[in-house]
Amino acid sequence: MPADTEPPAAPKRKPRRVNVRTPEVMERVQAEVEEHYRSRVVERLRSSGGSLTVGNTTVRLAKQFGFCYGVERAIDLAYAARRVFADSDIYLIGEIIHNPEVNRQLREMGIKNLVGAAPDAALHELGSEDVVIVPAFGAELSLMDQLESQGCLMVDTTCGDVMSVWKRVRQYAKAGFTSIIHGKANHEETRATASRARGGGDGHYLVVLTLEDCDYVCEYIARGGDRDAFLEKFKGAHSEGFDPDLHLQKVGVANQTTMLKGETEELQRRIAAAVEARDGGGEAGNFQFFDTICGATQERQDALYKMLEEPMDLLLVVGGYNSSNTTHLVEIGGGRVPTFFIRDSKCIGSLEQIVHYDLGQKGEVTSYSGALLDPARPVTVGVTAGASCPNNLIEETVLRVFELRGYSPAEVLGD
Numbered sequence: 001m002p003a004d005t006e007p008p009a010a011p012k013r014k015p016r017r018v019n020v021r022t023p024e025v026m027e028r029v030q031a032e033v034e035e036h037y038r039s040r041v042v043e044r045l046r047s048s049g050g051s052l053t054v055g056n057t058t059v060r061l062a063k064q065f066g067f068c069y070g071v072e073r074a075i076d077l078a079y080a081a082r083r084v085f086a087d088s089d090i091y092l093i094g095e096i097i098h099n100p101e102v103n104r105q106l107r108e109m110g111i112k113n114l115v116g117a118a119p120d121a122a123l124h125e126l127g128s129e130d131v132v133i134v135p136a137f138g139a140e141l142s143l144m145d146q147l148e149s150q151g152c153l154m155v156d157t158t159c160g161d162v163m164s165v166w167k168r169v170r171q172y173a174k175a176g177f178t179s180i181i182h183g184k185a186n187h188e189e190t191r192a193t194a195s196r197a198r199g200g201g202d203g204h205y206l207v208v209l210t211l212e213d214c215d216y217v218c219e220y221i222a223r224g225g226d227r228d229a230f231l232e233k234f235k236g237a238h239s240e241g242f243d244p245d246l247h248l249q250k251v252g253v254a255n256q257t258t259m260l261k262g263e264t265e266e267l268q269r270r271i272a273a274a275v276e277a278r279d280g281g282g283e284a285g286n287f288q289f290f291d292t293i294c295g296a297t298q299e300r301q302d303a304l305y306k307m308l309e310e311p312m313d314l315l316l317v318v319g320g321y322n323s324s325n326t327t328h329l330v331e332i333g334g335g336r337v338p339t340f341f342i343r344d345s346k347c348i349g350s351l352e353q354i355v356h357y358d359l360g361q362k363g364e365v366t367s368y369s370g371a372l373l374d375p376a377r378p379v380t381v382g383v384t385a386g387a388s389c390p391n392n393l394i395e396e397t398v399l400r401v402f403e404l405r406g407y408s409p410a411e412v413l414g415d
C-alpha cells in the first residue's frame with residue numbers, strides 16, 4: 001500500500017438488536033409477569049377509590065404508585081428474552097430496575113449479571129452467542145459500542161423517556177453547549193446520559209445534584225473563581241478535559257428523569273439567573289433548558305402531594321433503597337408526616353418498630369412509631385411506592401399493617 005494512502009475504514013458492525021416482542025411470546029410473558037407481581041389487595045384498593053378500612057384501621061394508597069410504563073416494558077422484555085433464547089446465556093448490565101425483588105426474580109430465571117463486584121462473566125469474553133439485556137436506565141455509550149463490536153445480541157429495554165434526554169444533550173453538544181445534568185453522578189441513567197453529552201467526542205457535561213452545588217456553579221458562572229477547587233469539588237462529575245473557565249460559557253440544563261420536579265425547576269432558574277448576571281442580560285442564547293422529568297415520576301409525586309392533603313398518622317414508602325424516584329417520594333412525605341422508607345413488609349417488625357432507610361444517614365435505622373400501638377385508637381396509614389416497586393410488595397405491606405392491627409387477609413379482602 002502506498003505510504004500516503006489511508007487504510008480503508010473498518011466496516012461498522014450493525015448492532016444486533018433483537019425484537020423479542022412477538023405476539024405469541026408476549027401473551028405468555030404477560031401471564032407470567034402478572035403471576036409474579038399481581039396483587040388482589042391493590043386491585044381492591046383501586047376499586048374502592050384508594051382507601052380501605054377494616055375496623056378502626058384505614059390504609060390509603062396514592063392514586064399513582066408502583067410500576068411505570070418504562071419499568072413494565074423492561075420487565076416484559078427481560079422475560080421475553082428468557083423465553084426466546086431459552087438455551088442461551090443471558091446477561092444483564094447491572095440491575096434492570098432498582099428493585100431487589102425484581103432483580104432476584106430475574107436471577108432465578110437464570111439471567112446473569114455482567115457488572116458489579118462479582119460479575120458472572122468478563123465483558124471481553126462475550127460473543128455472538130450471548131444475549132445482553134440493557135436495563136431501563138440505558139447504558140454508557142462505550143459499553144454499548146464494545147458489546148456491539150463483539151457481536152452480542154442486544155435486547156435493549158432503555159425507556160423512551162431516557163432516550164429523549166439523550167436526544168436533548170446531543171443537541172446541546174452539537175450547538176456547542178455544555179450539558180449541566182441535574183442528577184446523581186454515579187446513577188446508571190446519568191452516566192448513560194453523560195456519555196451521550198459528549199456528542200461526537202468534544203461535548204462537555206457537568207453533573208450537579210444539590211442546590212448548594214448549583215449555587216457554587218452559579219457563583220463561578222457569574223463571577224469566576226478558583227478553577228482547581230472547582231474541578232476538585234466536581235471530581236467524577238464532569239467530562240474529561242472540562243474547564244470551568246471555558247465550558248460554562250454556554251450551558252444547557254437537562255435532568256435525570258426521576259428528580260424532584262420543583263428542585264429541577266429551581267436549579268434551572270438559578271443557572272439562568274447566573275448566566276444573565278454574567279452576560280448583563282444582553283447576550284441572549286447562552287442558556288437553554290429542557291424539562292426531562294418523565295411523566296410517570298411526575299404523576300407519582302403529584303399523587304402523593306394530593307394524598308397528603310388529607311391527614312394520616314404515618315406514611316410508608318415502599319421501594320429499593322437505591323431508587324431515585326422512590327427517594328424523592330420519601331423527601332416529599334418526610335416534611336409533612338412521619339415517613340418510613342421500607343424495602344418490603346419485613347421491615348415492619350412490630351407495631352412500634354419499623355426498620356427503614358434514613359436518607360440523611362444513608363443506611364437502615366430502626367425507629368419507633370407510636371401511631372400504630374394503641375389498638376383502640378383509629379389510625380390511617382398512607383402507602384405509596386416508587387416506579388420500580390411491584391404490586392405484590394405493596395400488597396404484603398398493606399396486609400402487614402392490617403395484621404399488626406389484628407385483621408386477617410380474609411377480612412382485608414372481604415373473602
Ligand code: SF4
Pocket residue numbers: 068069070071136159160161162257258294295296297325387
Ligand atoms: S421512571 Fe420514567 S424514565 Fe424511568 S423507566 Fe419509568 S417512565 Fe421511564
